[in-house]
Amino acid sequence: MSDLKPRYDLAVIGAGPAGLAAATLAAQRGLSTVLLDEQRAPGGQIYRAVTQSPVRNPSVLGSDYWHGADLVGPFRDSGADYAPGTTVWSVARSLDIGLSRDGAARVLPARHIILATGAIERPFPIPGWTLPGVMGAGAAQILLKTSGLVASGNVVLAGTGPLLWLLAWQYLRAGARIDVILDTTPRENWRQAMPHMGAFVRSGYVGKGLKLLLEVRRKVKVIGNVTSLAAEGDGRVQTVVFRQGDGAEQRLPADTLLLHHGVIPNINLANATGCAQNWDEAQRCWVPTVDGWGATSVEGVSIAGDGAGIGGALAAEHRGRLAALDALHRLGVLDRDARDRDAAPHREALDKAQRGREFLDTLYRPAKDFRVPTDETIVCRCEEVTAKQVRDAVKLGVSGPNQTKSFLRCGMGPCQGRLCGPTVVEVIADARGVSPAEVGYYRLRPPVKPITLAELASLPKAEDEIAAVLHH
16 A cells, blocks of 8 residues: 555545545645545446446446546546555544555544445345345446346346336346336325425426336336235245235245345444434434534544435535535635635535435335334344344343344444344334334444454554554
């Protein structure tokens, strides 16, 4: 990692739309800036492999995807340093960043940090979701973007949310086969979403969204009001079992089952850094507490993009620029008036990008029966813990997810709670008859990503300094 400077004015973590936009603006304004990213190429999840994708026909992935290339070019010309293939496993309150790259670790100090860690798919635990052949729609989309690969055989999509329909559209344009879409959107969501329809109609979503939905529905059988779902098979998924409303059980052959229940902020690094969080009832997830500039409760740490609350790729881009302008102000480059003046067009664009968000959040809110799974369903894949075990732990006095670590090891596996945290919170809250806001979330500690002892041993720091980064 000799190509990195000893210290930076600004470190941006995550090279999605928020991170690219933030790093570009900050570097253009004179801050020594580094963009740290786990992937080997910029773009984040939404623009994954946008500079390297083997899918050369632009109509397959759509114009919104290729917009990511418009962010990469200015970033590369901005003068910011770029560290791909870098895992950030710690951010200390001292603003020292623990990172690993090419098998070696180091601690990188910065004067300000912007976390742009983006979103992850909401866990969708159903009976059989750990079978081979069952995967998230987001993972299927990554395979399409990075390798031009699509699933073969009998393909079933199930769930709710814009990404489910976008993947179906992209699959069809790539020439892939989709046997059926099982739509789990609750019917009552439409009634609840209608008061927000006006803003949605005035947004940029409605035209593109309707065109996409109509194209998919013309070509694929869609079964709506799906109220229960399970995957069955011997060694891999072979059958999808479901119900429509209160109807009889139905069965479909499936070689691949792609699940999706929306996206939620990836809060693990912000959590481990000590940033305050709050429960977002509209999006049914925990989000970091930030102000209008993305500033958190930890001095010198900001969050931009979907990592601070789901708003979409365009909103993330503008939130990244606002966070960068605030960093310039906090570091003494811009006074308050200049910051606010320069921020005005980005705030206007952000407001436009977020118009209609309430409609989408309400319409695609997952049904309770899928957020709070049945007893036999595995909720923690790393430790193979079922929903019944979590409920039994509540009967023994467990009041929150942190205690389940002691009782069941939930959240202590390699994913550090990313795949179980939201579900464990919902199961405990339901069992106690309280809001998830009262239950709380995991208290995470660094390292938030796996790191080897060899990497720790390579740290060119004194033992007490290493301890400060790991146990801040």
